[in-house]
Amino acid sequence: MHALNKSVVAGAIALLMGVAWGADGPGDAAAVQSGAVHAGHRMDAEVAPAAPPPRIPNSVSGDILTGLPLAEPPVIRSRQGVLKVELTAMATPVRISGKLVNARVYAASAYGQSYPPAFAPPTLVVDPGDNLQVTLNNQLGEPTNLHTHGFFVSPMGNQDNIFVDLPSGSKFLYSYDLPKGISPGSYWYHPHLHPLVEEQVFGGLSGFIYVRGQESFLPQDLQDIKQRFLQLKDFQYDGGNTIPATNIDSNAATHRTVNGLVQPTLALRAGETQLWHLGNLGADIWYTLELSGLSFTVIGEDGNILGRPWTTTQLLMPPAKRFDVLVQARTPGSYSLLTAPMDTGPAGDTYPLALLATLNVTGKVAEPTALPKRLKGFDDLSDAAIAKQRVFVLSENQNTNRFFINHRTFGANRVDATPETGTVEEWVFQNNTDELHPIHFHVNDIQVVSVNGVPQQARSLVDTVPIPYATTDAAGHRTPGEVVIRTRFSRFVGPYVFHCHILAHEDNGMMSIINVTSPGSE
Template sequence: MTRRSRSLVRLGLVTVLAVAGCGGAGPWHHAARDISATTGTTSPAPTPTPASTSMPTGAETAFAEPRQYVSKNGLLKVRLVVGARTVRLAGQPVRALTYNGDYMPPTLRLRPGDRLDLTMVNDLPERTNLHTHGWHVSPMDSSDNIYLYIRPGQSYHYTYRLPADLAPGTYWYHSHAHPRSEPQVFAGLSGAIVIDGLERHLPSGLRHITQHLIALKDFQVRDGAIPTSGIDSNAPTTRTVNGLVNPAIPIRPGETQLWRLANIGADIAYNVHLEGGRFHVIAQDANPVDTVWSADTLLMPPGSRFDVLVQGPAAGRSRLSTLAYTTGPDGDSYPRATLATVVSSGPATPRAALPVKFARFRDLRHDRPAQRRTIVFSENNPQKKFYIDGKLFDHQRIDVRARLNTTEEWTVRNTANEEHTFHIHVNDFQLMSVNGRPYAAHGLQDTVQLPVRGQVVIRMRFRDFLGKYPYHCHILNHEDNGMMANVEVVR
């Protein structure tokens, strides 16, 4: 079945199921606002670590991180050129969509309170735009405004002012060019963002440990290129870490490292397992937790992230894998696959005592909801249509009006025979219950998996920013085919 008929990847409840031991190259919708002028000038930020897009075949390849653009004195100025390029993936030349020529593009690295000035140049023959996934910033004007498009051959200058209290952790950026989000992201248009500051919550002895970005993307090849139409999320696909096939991640026996796990692909889920080890979660979806929790397997639907501490096993090799996973009777089935090989070698170091208590978060259980709403995700699989409250997406329609500085409680129901991935922009939420069972959240999140024919209850507080922004299924085939709606925050 094609992804459209199989309804694309849905992963089990981000934290809920993180338990221990869709395609088409159809015409653009022209109702959204186009950008026709280039404003401002930018220059590339420093790039201390060259990206590697050449991946020789074989059991292992060297681990490498994307190059980084790093803020300085509170400012990061970046120029991103969007274009089609031939890159090397799994040792073969593949035509892909790239930012600055890379399938795994530069990581943007900033601190809370910084400003990002980003000029995007569109060298594609179709429109595109940019979404800074998870950022608590304005959804209007030249900030995280997914309703504007950059036409072919044109440029646009984005300006983001990060709040001083923006949560540290791992975010990502990607195309949100409805209805072409899926093909553009699947072909390569996604990269990582790191907001520094998690270290201040760690014990002093762990504040300078090695950090690794482990960004998960998958690709398929058809006629020498990653397909941008007729994408089948249930077909065999090559999983990569930072664009690399089975890289070898070095660690010393007993050493503590901070890994930034991020699913930055278009559609599929990862059921991430560390052989012989455990993930000690310190942040979810770039929200530091109040209490560190651990698991040997983390279920990661599209868009989700976990910042985790890991400790080196005894000398030898072990696998970082994604385990077999099925998203429901009408969904996809993914086989087990090796993501990377963990190579433990060198002098052993005593295992550090890991923190138990970590950060603070505002527990919304104590808020009195100003509104209680029911949101329904449904689908017509034969017609390849996906709905929220029985409606296909219309960028002009306001589906929910919420008042600034109020808390709302939403019951999000899924009537389909496959999982869907709920995501909302700007304001993260607290998971309250799953299928009627109370959920003890350790922090906020911005993605959650909706169980097959089940429901979750979430609470969110609409803070700081007025304006319109979407909530949608983060299986991008579903989003492109209607499963998106708009909330407007008003005074």
């Protein structure tokens, strides 16, 4: 439990409503909520572009270097419709922003080139319809496997099968057949072997996958837009300079990194537009991104192109969330990419303000290009016939550190639902705990229908959605947080999971298996 700050908690709820799911005028709502959460440090950068970076409450050790130029993780691209790469998971010392720590990370090799083990491993870039072949070489000293987060592929065999259990010292070939219709956007890879997921991702095992094609939805003069992949991950280390693998405290002081660097610098020309692929690729903690009042124009979420872009000055990113955003500035100066103070509920974490990176806008004042108003439609399930409604209640026991869906922890041999292909179901999530839980759905993305009874106008499908925590009114009446989602079980059969993506919660029980069958089959 952590001290309850009512105003901040109220702000966090408002933030969720306004930023993540605002039905109308998300830009305005976000601006208002931004002020509500932490009135005082939000500033209008167009007026005061050279405001000094905020004071950083996290202690930064002397041997961690800050202010380095942002490095981009190497990119490995598919060739003639195939990408072949070997990822070696290993426990090894790596430098994170100059600091040598014992981490658990991927090295890679592809097309005769090798990529050293790194906290920010290579980005795998493919096209819709490609075949992605990943040989996972496990040198971790414990079992692991691989999940391609957000992929619309089969959950069986050697595709996105999180039931693979690869012993240390062995290799496994994954071969993912991407549908031609998979949405361009940001996906990611990470281990998914229960119950070792938190320690392996926290150790550094996560990287981006990018499906090309977002540019085709942008106007002609943005076809050659500069793109950046920004991996948001944090690290802690013990007295032996080792990232902890047990008793990880997501609420402890931590070092937030961008592409494995603490507070790097990056540049943008005044008037230029850049496309940033932002991913919270860490294990447990959240980000509330701001850029000194500059706007993020969101064109993609969780690997989905939006119907229409939306603009906000604040982006809430639970673990696993990806946003593809256009960034532009007209006035030169120094801007701070930061995560604003937030908490995840009375039983959750409290995060202080932290500077993530400094954006230097160079050149002379220049008007940026106009951004598109429309992008692409999506499979809107608002009027779909609902084959079945299911209710999932989230609860937890703080004393035993166990987390439940419908009062049960994960059962590796238990199937909790058997939807049929070709149907749409409506699922009600009721959060009876005192903290947020971001629920992630494998294989089939979902549409958010309502949040705490308020209907939502979806911008796209998503694969991760935060479920608000329970509230108690003055009379002591407790109301669970509630999110209603819909999902279409389009074509892939087989068992897969949905779970909380705070990986400590997943490892401690908050995960459930569903088995999709085709009608008439057993």
